[in-house]
Amino acid sequence: MSEEMMFEAMMSGVTTNSVGGKMNNDELDRILSRPDDIQPSSGFAASVMDAVRAEAAAPPPIPFPWTRALPVLLVAALALLAVAIAGIAAIVQISRQPAAPELAASWWSSALAPYTSGAVGTDLAWTAAALLAAFVSVRVSMRLASGKV
Numbered sequence: 033m034s035e036e037m038m039f040e041a042m043m044s045g046v047t048t049n050s051v052g053g054k055m056n057n058d059e060l061d062r063i064l065s066r067p068d069d070i071q072p073s074s075g076f077a078a079s080v081m082d083a084v085r086a087e088a089a090a091p092p093p094i095p096f097p098w099t100r101a102l103p104v105l106l107v108a109a110l111a112l113l114a115v116a117i118a119g120i121a122a123i124v125q126i127s128r129q130p131a132a133p134e135l136a137a138s139w140w141s142s143a144l145a146p147y148t149s150g151a152v153g154t155d156l157a158w159t160a161a162a163l164l165a166a167f168v169s170v171r172v173s174m175r176l177a178s179g180k181v
Contacts, residue, residue: 100176
């Protein structure tokens, strides 16, 4: 039985010797009192020092471009605030109206009625808004990445 297996067996409360019987205290003391000299593998210190020197020679990390990010963050915060205000205003306006207005009877509204009424119209609007937001995001990212600001 290896020393690691004996240690694991001791930690689990089961102590056995290599034959499979119980281990007595003398055997346990002999195993634990033996001075083991732990030596690193050859080349370990040299490889660690090479890594330390390489890390010390590396240039400092590039700082975050806060001058470019701050305007974007401010615009995002303002957009979020505008959406929240518009949502509150819409809720207040809906609560004041007695009933929903009817769609105007025209060929345009009748042709689009299946797509704009109920949940389908809401889904269509959200899908269009998501596609537009993704398009704008990709275009702005590509413009910033190319360096043409």
